[in-house]
Amino acid sequence: MSHTPVGVRRTQKLRTRQALLDAALDLLEHQSLSSLGLREVTRAAGVTPTAFYRHFEDTAALGVALVEETLGSLHGLIAAVLAETGDSEERLDRSVAVIARHVGAQPAHFRFIAREQHGGVGPVRAAIAAQLRRFAEEVACALGQEPGSAGWSEEDLLMLGGLYVDHMVITTSTLLEAGPEGEAEVVRVARRRLRLVTIGRAHWLDEG
Amino acid sequence: MSHTPVGVRRTQKLRTRQALLDAALDLLEHQSLSSLGLREVTRAAGVTPTAFYRHFEDTAALGVALVEETLGSLHGLIAAVLAETGDSEERLDRSVAVIARHVGAQPAHFRFIAREQHGGVGPVRAAIAAQLRRFAEEVACALGQEPGSAGWSEEDLLMLGGLYVDHMVITTSTLLEAGPEGEAEVVRVARRRLRLVTIGRAHWLDEG
DNA sequence: CCGTTCGGAGTACGAGTGTTCACTGACTTG
DNA sequence: CAAGTCAGTGAACACTCGTACTCCGAACGG
Structure with missing residues (x-):
């Protein structure tokens, strides 16, 4: 049994992942996915562009996650x-x-x-x-x-x-x-x- | 009655306009309009970017023309x-x-x-x-x-x-x-x- | 025939893009 | 508690983008 039951790290990772998804969904209200910029998403999520790659390979992959x-x-x-x-x-x-x-x-x-x-x-x-x-x-x-x-x-x-x-x-x-x-x-x-x-x-x- | 019945100028203008529409339609096979660049279209049509403005204000206007x-x-x-x-x-x-x-x-x-x-x-x-x-x-x-x-x-x-x-x-x-x-x-x-x-x-x- | 119109070319600018790289520091594991 | 993992940072790369200029020359109207 570890000191932190679920793992603080995994939790935080899921949190920023969700922040990316939410930010993307917001931005997609007035544009479509193919024009959605990686930097645009990270900026709205309050994360640096490079952090995006820890969660999704593409904006396309993010789109698939949104579908699910x-x-x-x-x-x-x-x-x-x-x-x-x-x-x-x-x-x-x-x-x-x-x-x-x-x-x-x-x-x-x-x-x-x-x-x-x-x-x-x-x-x-x-x-x-x-x-x-x-x-x-x-x-x-x-x-x-x-x-x-x-x-x-x-x-x-x-x-x-x-x-x-x-x-x-x-x-x-x-x-x-x-x-x-x-x-x-x-x-x-x-x-x-x-x-x-x-x-x-x-x-x-x-x-x- | 003018020397050139329909007007060489108007004809050429319509010709490049159609070239822009055709080029855009080609490019739109694999992407959507909101990610279509003005320069991208003119490049495919064999025209300079500035020439685009003689025919359409926006890529959005070009899209409306395509709908018609x-x-x-x-x-x-x-x-x-x-x-x-x-x-x-x-x-x-x-x-x-x-x-x-x-x-x-x-x-x-x-x-x-x-x-x-x-x-x-x-x-x-x-x-x-x-x-x-x-x-x-x-x-x-x-x-x-x-x-x-x-x-x-x-x-x-x-x-x-x-x-x-x-x-x-x-x-x-x-x-x-x-x-x-x-x-x-x-x-x-x-x-x-x-x-x-x-x-x-x-x-x-x-x-x- | 001559002055005007205007479709298109060329150049330049600032802003934004995706991606790579070395790096940091908090969390995790043995 | 020491060693290692890894989410996130910050700077830099080489682009593409839309748009504002000036300018050219062929087609046009009187």
Whole structure:
């Protein structure tokens, strides 16, 4: 047992690492990752430029870390929302509400994801795509366990899951553009869109 | 009537302007607009940095010009595709095919749009949003003239139009990520998604 | 034909960039 | 408690960047 339980050193390292991530997220509110300077980040974090290399190789690597931080903690959430009881209308409303709440709580994180999903930094794009694919699979799995999905093929479930996930991404983007005052309207339209998709889902096997 | 019918000067000016746009589009294949340097563009275009200012105030202004170039010429196309006869299945397949063809023909243009739709340059974001809104309105208008849209409210038509447009944007992004070899699969899934939306549309008034 | 317009060239400046290097001093380990 | 590890420092490197000048010469209008 050492004198310092967890290691003062590791703790401090994680602290400055987080300071770098936070500073970067702040700066990324008004620019995109490919124009984000290493020095710019360290200056905002209160560290010298050389210290950056102790934590990340690139600004690209920092971007990938930001992706994990934002999307990594969301995986449990989806399954939880979809697993709750209630008719589809209720669950749909709840899903949209959950998204609106999360986006409202940490806009910068979601702005970053929306911006870099198709941004100029390859590794970051790949990291986001991988996370979204996982979301689509999770949604497909949750849908597959419902009675309403009897007779659906694996592939169609994935298609539907991807459809829902893409709509969630679009909704977050729109929420960010609209700002707090436009949130209600965006939520209204998003609900209607999802309802239309759900209706299509209910009649999919009739006309597929 | 002057000695030179169109004006040699204006022609040359337009020529270098186009050279700047083309060079920028090339460079934007692997980075985003906010990291694109003025000098970088002029170097690739074979012009001195100062010449840039004769055509654009900013790289942002150049970006807006690129948006117009890419999206401005597409407005007639949508109405044309939607106006053609045939059942909804046929029209749907044709729409997807038209998109795949356009994206395949000029990938760089569409990559630029996908990248800057949520990118770090405000004016460009605004320009793209304005164009997409116009698209949504055009689609809504076209849909409203169909017999299948009887009883639909103006607002719901716009919602549906936006839904279609957003799906088109998603499809273009996915096509770009997949590359030529993955095109067939992407087109398959995109068609299925649109079919599901169309089914939802057919039953919208039953359960709305 | 002559004066004007103007697209573009050339030069120069200050500021900011990513990266390397030797170095320091607090924490950690045996 | 001594030896070693290592997060962070500070100075220096060789760039690129946007922008402000002046200037040239071909195309233009009267």
